[in-house]
Amino acid sequence: MKIDNSLPLEYSTGQNQINILGFWIFIGAEIMLFGTLFAAYFTLVDRTGNGPTGADIFEIAPLLIETFVLLTSSFTIGLAIHAMRLGKQKAMMTFFGITLLLGLVFLSVEIFEFNHFYHVGAGLQTSAFTAILLTTLGTHGAHVTFGLFWGLSIVLQVRKRGLTPETANKSFIFSLYWHFLDVVWIFIFSFIYLKGLM
Amino acid sequence: MDYFDRFAVPHPSPAIYVSMVAIGLTVIAIIAGLTYFKKWGYLWREWLTTVDHKRIGIMYLISALLMLFRGGADAIMMRAQLAVPENTLLDAQHYNEIFTTHGIVMIIFMAMPFIMAFMNFVVPLQIGARDVAFPRLNALSFWLFFMGAMLLNISFVVGGSPDAGWTSYFPLAGNEFSESVGTNYYMLALQIAGLGTLMTGINFITTILKMRAPGMTLMKMPMFTWSALVTNAIIVFAFPVLTVALLMGTMDRLFATNFFTTANGGMDMLWANFFWVWGHPEVYILILPAFGIYSEIISTFSRRNLYGYKSMVGSMVIISLLSFLVWTHHFFTMGQGALTNSIFSITTMAIAVPTGVKIFNWLFTLWKGKIVITTPMLYSLLFIPIFTIGGVTGVMLGMSAADYQYHNTMFLVAHFHMVIIPGVVFAMLAALHYYWPKMFGFKLNEKIGKVGAWVISMSTLLAFMPMFFSGLDGQARRMYTYSESTGFGFLNMLSFIGAIGFAIGFCLIVYNIYYSTRYASRDISSDPWDARSLEWATHSPVPEYNFAITPQVNSAEAFWDAKKHGHELFTGEYEKIHMPNNSGVPFIMGCIFFAWGFSFIFGMWIPVIISTIGIFACMALRSFEKDHGRYISVNEIKKTETSRGA
Numbered sequence A: 001m002k003i004d005n006s007l008p009l010e011y012s013t014g015q016n017q018i019n020i021l022g023f024w025i026f027i028g029a030e031i032m033l034f035g036t037l038f039a040a041y042f043t044l045v046d047r048t049g050n051g052p053t054g055a056d057i058f059e060i061a062p063l064l065i066e067t068f069v070l071l072t073s074s075f076t077i078g079l080a081i082h083a084m085r086l087g088k089q090k091a092m093m094t095f096f097g098i099t100l101l102l103g104l105v106f107l108s109v110e111i112f113e114f115n116h117f118y119h120v121g122a123g124l125q126t127s128a129f130t131a132i133l134l135t136t137l138g139t140h141g142a143h144v145t146f147g148l149f150w151g152l153s154i155v156l157q158v159r160k161r162g163l164t165p166e167t168a169n170k171s172f173i174f175s176l177y178w179h180f181l182d183v184v185w186i187f188i189f190s191f192i193y194l195k196g197l198m
Numbered sequence B: 001m002d003y004f005d006r007f008a009v010p011h012p013s014p015a016i017y018v019s020m021v022a023i024g025l026t027v028i029a030i031i032a033g034l035t036y037f038k039k040w041g042y043l044w045r046e047w048l049t050t051v052d053h054k055r056i057g058i059m060y061l062i063s064a065l066l067m068l069f070r071g072g073a074d075a076i077m078m079r080a081q082l083a084v085p086e087n088t089l090l091d092a093q094h095y096n097e098i099f100t101t102h103g104i105v106m107i108i109f110m111a112m113p114f115i116m117a118f119m120n121f122v123v124p125l126q127i128g129a130r131d132v133a134f135p136r137l138n139a140l141s142f143w144l145f146f147m148g149a150m151l152l153n154i155s156f157v158v159g160g161s162p163d164a165g166w167t168s169y170f171p172l173a174g175n176e177f178s179e180s181v182g183t184n185y186y187m188l189a190l191q192i193a194g195l196g197t198l199m200t201g202i203n204f205i206t207t208i209l210k211m212r213a214p215g216m217t218l219m220k221m222p223m224f225t226w227s228a229l230v231t232n233a234i235i236v237f238a239f240p241v242l243t244v245a246l247l248m249g250t251m252d253r254l255f256a257t258n259f260f261t262t263a264n265g266g267m268d269m270l271w272a273n274f275f276w277v278w279g280h281p282e283v284y285i286l287i288l289p290a291f292g293i294y295s296e297i298i299s300t301f302s303r304r305n306l307y308g309y310k311s312m313v314g315s316m317v318i319i320s321l322l323s324f325l326v327w328t329h330h331f332f333t334m335g336q337g338a339l340t341n342s343i344f345s346i347t348t349m350a351i352a353v354p355t356g357v358k359i360f361n362w363l364f365t366l367w368k369g370k371i372v373i374t375t376p377m378l379y380s381l382l383f384i385p386i387f388t389i390g391g392v393t394g395v396m397l398g399m400s401a402a403d404y405q406y407h408n409t410m411f412l413v414a415h416f417h418m419v420i421i422p423g424v425v426f427a428m429l430a431a432l433h434y435y436w437p438k439m440f441g442f443k444l445n446e447k448i449g450k451v452g453a454w455v456i457s458m459s460t461l462l463a464f465m466p467m468f469f470s471g472l473d474g475q476a477r478r479m480y481t482y483s484e485s486t487g488f489g490f491l492n493m494l495s496f497i498g499a500i501g502f503a504i505g506f507c508l509i510v511y512n513i514y515y516s517t518r519y520a521s522r523d524i525s526s527d528p529w530d531a532r533s534l535e536w537a538t539h540s541p542v543p544e545y546n547f548a549i550t551p552q553v554n555s556a557e558a559f560w561d562a563k564k565h566g567h568e569l570f571t572g573e574y575e576k577i578h579m580p581n582n583s584g585v586p587f588i589m590g591c592i593f594f595a596w597g598f599s600f601i602f603g604m605w606i607p608v609i610i611s612t613i614g615i616f617a618c619m620a621l622r623s624f625e626k627d628h629g630r631y632i633s634v635n636e637i638k639k640t641e642t643s644r645g646a
């Protein structure tokens, strides 16, 4: 393995650079995935059948908590990567941990919110609108859930193996993933919730 | 026993019971054979756990040929049923199931792996790389495709085949009108195979962008590699659409949601739109690599460099963009109004322009070339006129007003077979003959090969030209019979004879493989066709590390320059080579995906949960594992190279 020390650790081997490019292309595919979900959402948003509309069921409080928590976690994962580049493993791990905790909070609030939807009569089977709403949110939520486990496994690896080109690469790629989920959430926040609340 | 009732076939027939027995016997025979010849270890070590792009390519190739057989059997049954009016060989239900599985198998499980086979085998060689960017992911892609294919293929003996057409339009494909688990098979099998394809897309774009030999700029890549790059870009952007559509379809069927139903706000046309937003790019995913193959073959056997390299690349890029802008032409008649139809008519016809550019480039390559007629070249030469018939009728279909007459008739069926068969199938058969010596170290017999090419191409014409006429006369597609008075009998009989001819052609190819394996000379050069690109610069069969020394490239035809103009491809000393380790995880993950899909199809939630956990466990295993690959030492390289006569 050739290590190029003029580059940040996560870019320092050929395989590392390949991994990062591959992941960017994967994000391209993810954009199409969420793009399709949004297209479906916009198509079905007014097709509420006998069920409620967005304005009937959206709640401000959980929405603000989710948004605040997730945006902050995007910031902290940025700090984690910054610390990693400075070689400060401990600080990195702390920020990584905070990120995952915030992710967990986000997820808990989302579960609470789903529960609320269900209780106000917006179940998966109620109408085309509720189905696409829950599917879009659920797909994002499933990504966050996956991210939590993934992030946890990276934290464990960094703890055991230290900051190597490999673990640094994984952490960096994880941060891309996490920022991406944040971007998706911004779209969900603006085009699903805000537009729905108006 | 009630539990097992769900696995019963809803519309049994003696033929299905016979197939069950046949499948059972084949499985037993395979297991017994492997045990008797003590081949389990070999199978596991050399194939099931391999991450070598060449072996994965060969496995794709074998799967594609098997699926061609399965899809072909479906085709023969359909044509036999329609050969005479009011035939009763098949009833309506069975006919529905057969045209559905025929379409799915041919597009997703025959044409796709055929393309994947050559992409896998050829692209890393053409760019002078050791393997793809993510060899393990590549193995996983293969196993996901394979398990998806197996899942769909068992449907007709376990629980019932899908029967709503390969397009699976809702509401027909919803629970109300498709009660059996058949359409669940469709949703899950395509989902699993589609995930594999998506990963291939990511893998190959990365490979092509990052792993080219020194000196090979983008505009010096061989044309097949270019076509692979563009194709994989289409895959990455088109397949997620299918993923979402299938997810929504699955939820409609298994969780009673209302995406595509006609109640509670559901919208059936949304499926049709999503399906074709993926589906039209999909046909270009099939055709572009085929174009790439033709470019390689035509320039090799005209002994000339490809005419209009830049316009070839440009037209592929334009096709890839346009392919996302034409999907509505598949349902002009389903009510979106004149303005929309007109716009999509124009984009559709526009696609014929870059396609035409490519055809003329091939013709100009042939012009004044020293043409050598070999089997691959014969397929390529037959492709040009037959494909043009398909393309021109495509433009006819693209005129929305006229499409009201053609839509859902045999005219449409004739169109897409006349593009897909000469376009994709001929290309893949040409590639089979062309790359066979590189894969296995001996050539397929040219005489049998050429007879096969003629039989197959003439049968294609015989089978599909009559459909243009019966279609214009009003014979609808997907109808299991027609009355005597329609007068369609004669034309359909011709089609039947053509289909039989095609089957004979297929048998000739299989026979050729058998014959050449036994009798062909093993003493051939590593460059038997006097070809032009890097894959011919290494030994046949290719050593596992592909190239002992990484080649230096200075033109789009590096190997040709090396042969004719004294360019040095391999400079420098042997160095130890880093290779990835084999791994059983992709195969095991594939098996778990199979179990996951199967239990999902039948709504057996506990196994679904267990296998979901299994899938994630495999991923975790991969994440924690320390696998840095292994090195092939200089001594070993020297030994291999001398034994190959370098």
Ligand code: HEM
Residues within 6 Å of the ligand: B167, B283, B284, B286, B287, B329, B330, B331, B348, B349, B351, B352, B355, B391, B392, B394, B395, B397, B398, B399, B403, B406, B407, B408, B412, B415, B416, B419, B420, B423, B424
């Ligand atoms: C010159 C380029 C082409 C044009 C203008 C064109 C146009 C069309 C149109 C308008 C239809 C829909 C007709 C209808 O449903 O009434 C159609 C169907 C189809 N085309 Fe093409 N096409 C072209 C090339 C191709 C190629 C290269 C392929 C495949 C390799 C292909 C595969 C198909 C398939 C599979 C269908 C039918 C799908 C179905 O309904 O089951 N076409 N084409």
Ligand SMILES: [Cu+2]
Residues within 6 Å of the ligand: B279, B280, B283, B326, B327, B329, B330
């Ligand atoms: Cu199309």
